[in-house]
Amino acid sequence: MLPAVADSPASDLPIREVLGSLVDAVTATGTAVLVAPPGSGKTTLAPLALADQVTGRVVVAEPRRVAARAAAQRMATLTNTALGDLIGYSVRGERVVSAATRIEVVTTGLLVRRLQQDPELSGVDVVIVDECHERHVDTDLAVAFLSDVRTNLRDDLVVVAASATAEADRIAALLGGPAPVITAPSSPFDVDIRWSPPSSAVSPSLGARVDPALLRHVASVVRRALVEHDGDVLVFLPGVGEIERVAGLLVDVDARIMRLHGGQSARDQDSALKALPERRVVLATAVAESSLTVPGVRVVVDAGLSREPRMDHARGLGSLVTVPVSRAGATQRSGRAGREAPGVAYRCWSAFDHERRPAQPSPEILVADLSDAVLQLARWGSVAGAGLPLPDAPPIAAVTVARQTLGALGAIDVDGKVTSRGERLSRVGVHPRLARALLDGADLVGAQVAAEIVAVLALDGRPSSDDLEECLRRLRRGDDPAAGRWKQEVRRLTRAVPREGSDRRRSISPGGDGSRAGRSVATGSVVALAYPERIARVRSEDSSVYLTAAGTAVRIVDGSVLSGEPWIVVADAHRPPGTPEARVRLAAAVSEDVAVVTAEPLVVNEREAGWIDGDVAVLRRRRLGAIVLWQRTDERPSRTERAAALHEGLRSEGLTLLNWTDAARALRKRLAFCHHAFGDDWPDVGDARLVSEVSRWLGPDLERASRRADLARIDVTGALRRLLSWRQAAELDEVAPERLRVPSGSRLRVDYGDPSAPVLAGKLQEFFGMTSTPRVGAGRVPVVVHLLSPAGRPAAITADLESFWGEGYRQVRAQLRGRYPRHPWPEDPTTATATRRVSHPRKSTDRQR
Numbered sequence: 150m151l152p153a154v155a156d157s158p159a160s161d162l163p164i165r166e167v168l169g170s171l172v173d174a175v176t177a178t179g180t181a182v183l184v185a186p187p188g189s190g191k192t193t194l195a196p197l198a199l200a201d202q203v204t205g206r207v208v209v210a211e212p213r214r215v216a217a218r219a220a221a222q223r224m225a226t227l228t229n230t231a232l233g234d235l236i237g238y239s240v241r242g243e244r245v246v247s248a249a250t251r252i253e254v255v256t257t258g259l260l261v262r263r264l265q266q267d268p269e270l271s272g273v274d275v276v277i278v279d280e281c282h283e284r285h286v287d288t289d290l291a292v293a294f295l296s297d298v299r300t301n302l303r304d305d306l307v308v309v310a311a312s313a314t315a316e317a318d319r320i321a322a323l324l325g326g327p328a329p330v331i332t333a334p335s336s337p338f339d340v341d342i343r344w345s346p347p348s349s350a351v352s353p354s355l356g357a358r359v360d361p362a363l364l365r366h367v368a369s370v371v372r373r374a375l376v377e378h379d380g381d382v383l384v385f386l387p388g389v390g391e392i393e394r395v396a397g398l399l400v401d402v403d404a405r406i407m408r409l410h411g412g413q414s415a416r417d418q419d420s421a422l423k424a425l426p427e428r429r430v431v432l433a434t435a436v437a438e439s440s441l442t443v444p445g446v447r448v449v450v451d452a453g454l455s456r457e458p459r460m461d462h463a464r465g466l467g468s469l470v471t472v473p474v475s476r477a478g479a480t481q482r483s484g485r486a487g488r489e490a491p492g493v494a495y496r497c498w499s500a501f502d503h504e505r506r507p508a509q510p511s512p513e514i515l516v517a518d519l520s521d522a523v524l525q526l527a528r529w530g531s532v533a534g535a536g537l538p539l540p541d542a543p544p545i546a547a548v549t550v551a552r553q554t555l556g557a558l559g560a561i562d563v564d565g566k567v568t569s570r571g572e573r574l575s576r577v578g579v580h581p582r583l584a585r586a587l588l589d590g591a592d593l594v595g596a597q598v599a600a601e602i603v604a605v606l607a608l609d610g611r612p613s614s615d616d617l618e619e620c621l622r623r624l625r626r627g628d629d630p631a632a633g634r635w636k637q638e639v640r641r642l643t644r645a646v647p648r649e650g651s652d653r654r655r656s657i658s659p660g661g662d663g664s665r666a667g668r669s670v671a672t673g674s675v676v677a678l679a680y681p682e683r684i685a686r687v688r689s690e691d692s693s694v695y696l697t698a699a700g701t702a703v704r705i706v707d708g709s710v711l712s713g714e715p716w717i718v719v720a721d722a723h724r725p726p727g728t729p730e731a732r733v734r735l736a737a738a739v740s741e742d743v744a745v746v747t748a749e750p751l752v753v754n755e756r757e758a759g760w761i762d763g764d765v766a767v768l769r770r771r772r773l774g775a776i777v778l779w780q781r782t783d784e785r786p787s788r789t790e791r792a793a794a795l796h797e798g799l800r801s802e803g804l805t806l807l808n809w810t811d812a813a814r815a816l817r818k819r820l821a822f823c824h825h826a827f828g829d830d831w832p833d834v835g836d837a838r839l840v841s842e843v844s845r846w847l848g849p850d851l852e853r854a855s856r857r858a859d860l861a862r863i864d865v866t867g868a869l870r871r872l873l874s875w876r877q878a879a880e881l882d883e884v885a886p887e888r889l890r891v892p893s894g895s896r897l898r899v900d901y902g903d904p905s906a907p908v909l910a911g912k913l914q915e916f917f918g919m920t921s922t923p924r925v926g927a928g929r930v931p932v933v934v935h936l937l938s939p940a941g942r943p944a945a946i947t948a949d950l951e952s953f954w955g956e957g958y959r960q961v962r963a964q965l966r967g968r969y970p971r972h973p974w975p976e977d978p979t980t981a982t983a984t985r986r987v988s989h990p991r992k993s994t995d996r997q998r
């Protein structure tokens with residue numbers, strides 16, 4: 150039995166009323182969903198109550214390290230025992246437990262990995278997964294794995310899902326049964342909500358940016374709260390940068406300014422959770438939302454913003470974006486003011502805006518990089534979560550990208566099954582990319598240096614500089630606030646490197662060109678092992694813009710020491726909405742030699758024969774992803790390659806590459822007329838069809854040609870005739886004659902420019918005596934006759950000569966005979982003699998008239 154807590158302040162917490170129901174539920178079914186509002190005591194009293202019912206260990210999983218340590222410390226205090234005795238905790242890089250430990254608080258990530266190593270959880274009788282509503286990926290995986298364990302391995306394992314704002318019925322269904330839902334009453338302490346929006350408009354957050362005007366407003370609300378209320382003030386801000394800016398605005402207040410965020414060392418985090426005689430203003434990120442009490446707090450000031458992960462799969466960039474806090478998150482935050490006494494919460498937005506906010510935070514599994522999650526699923530034996538009771542199925546696109554990443558790391562095979570290398574990467578306890586950088590980097594630069602670099606990449610919060618080398622120097626000197634936690638992680642990662650080394654042994658020589666990359670070869674090489682597709686080369690036209698191997702443009706901030714470096718590797722970047730380039734937040738210089746070695750799978754040697762720069766060429770190219778390392782033209786292409794290249798040139802530049810003589814153009818028009826008149830029996834000679842069937846009519850010529858200039862030497866007329874059958878070739882002059890004889894004896898050319906209306910043009914006098922319109926197309930199509938004046942200009946256009954002679958001719962005769970008196974203008978053209986010559990002297994004309 151654990152020591153009693155009846156005489157402690159916890160005896161009055163609302164959770165007391167339902168602990169009996171919780172015990173009854175898990176005794177009957179082995180599962181339960183515990184819904185309890187902030188400040189009700191679920192995180193500390195529920196584990197103590199359940200531990201009294203079992204002989205094995207109770208494991209409590211929290212989403213954050215600071216919450217895990219705080220919960221363990223709180224239970225140790227309640228039981229009047231030393232931390233690590235009856236109550237202990239385990240987080241990444243730190244374990245305070247003993248053989249006597251009955252309740253162990255862990256992070257959900259650590260629980261997932263522990264389940265992988267020992268699915269039966271030997272020695273554990275109860276698992277409580279806390280804060281399920283926050284929907285971290287590890288939390289979702291833990292619930293799914295535990296449900297699977299209960300179904301297939303241990304039906305005696307008690308599993309409780311706990312939350313302050315959970316979708317209880319949904320979670321209950323995931324645990325099977327469904328699990329009973331136990332709901333605790335509200336906190337006995339009321340929290341007064343004060344809506345305090347800015348008096349003037351504030352720009353919405355874009356990416357990681359927060360309008361400074363909002364931060365100034367938050368600082369003013371803090372000042373107001375210090376005047377209007379007693380007690381400590383807990384301020385929720387989205388990130389470390391905003392914490393520092395607001396801290397700078399509050400330097401003159403009569404209170405001690407403290408910080409609480411995931412980037413601090415355990416000592417600094419713990420100090421923010423201890424009451425002080427003096428009044429405090431605690432500036433915190435979302436780590437203070439749940440599962441812990443900040444003693445002395447009576448006032449909450451909420452900026453109303455939260456940071457959520459987002460993955461840009463198209464560019465391979467993941468980042469944190471600033472979003473409005475959900476209504477559930479705001480409730481959690483407000484509850485921090487009422488954990489010990491009545492309190493007040495100032496919300497820096499309006500009640501109207503509040504109703505438009507999402508009810509719950511975005512499930513991380515729907516928006517984040519899933520590489521680690523997919524690796525964990527593969528280790529569990531479930532490809533992409535198939536068959537597991539996950540609250541939300543992972544998006545197909547995100548799973549596809551994750552499998553590609555893991556495949557490139559050698560962590561899974563083509564079937565999605567974890568490999569032995571994947572097992573080793575998973576056991577490191579960091580993202581698979583960073584695990585690869587640690588294990589392979591240890592062979593390149595040594596385990597200690599590799600661990601130092603990977604520890605920087607694994608740090609929470611914004612880096613102190615965009616130059617990773619400078620960040621390392623600050624951490625090594627202890628100048629960075631995160632130095633303590635960094636050193637602790639370095640020690641853990643160094644121990645994670647196997648003594649026998651990693652999977653591959655290579656060596657990289659430092660660059661000797663005196664560049665920054667040459668001086669920091671170790672840093673760049675390890676980062677490149679983690680993010681080979683983010684290796685980038687500077688663009689010649691702008692020394693601050695780089696092209697990554699993935700094909701993404703990234704920009705170095707103005708004034709960066711990295712600007713102008715020939716090569717860099719990007720560790721962290723984000724792309725603000727509406728901008729064409731991602732902004733580099735953390736990078737390291739790297740040499741080309743190191744880039745090629747570390748990103749070896751992305752290096753491709755290509756030989757391309759084709760239509761290049763307007764002619765037939767063979768191009769040899771060496772690429773690192775989208776980055777062209779070098780290219781040159783060499784050797785002659787084969788006959789087949791030449792023909793294909795010329796064909797490609799015709800497709801891309803068109804048939805103008807050929808020499809279209811008058812005869813070729815005329816033949817093409819005649820063929821177009823036949824296709825129009827007789828249908829598909831005759832060839833289609835439109836541009837699209839000729840290009841698509843170029844091998845049919847130009848094949849032999851293309852085989853003889855070797856370059857662009859040869860195309861202009863091709864006999865296009867002869868080539869077009871290859872499209873005709875022997876019958877069509879014989880009939881062509883009959884159905885589409887080049888010329889037609891008219892009464893004057895002339896053979897006039899037929900213009901087939903409009904295949905629906907061929908034109909026959911000649912002087913009007915040459916048509917005397919022709920009473921019916923000439924036809925082509927085997928008599929199907931009348932030509933349009935252009936009757937020309939003696940000057941060669943159209944005097945009349947008709948497709949019905951008989952009608953023209955009877956009606957239109959008189960008007961034309963009246964208009965033109967005075968202007969051209971030497972040409973015949975008979976009154977009856979149908980009986981007159983056609984001529985192509987001028988008339989004899991005027992007296993003859995007079996007698997005729």
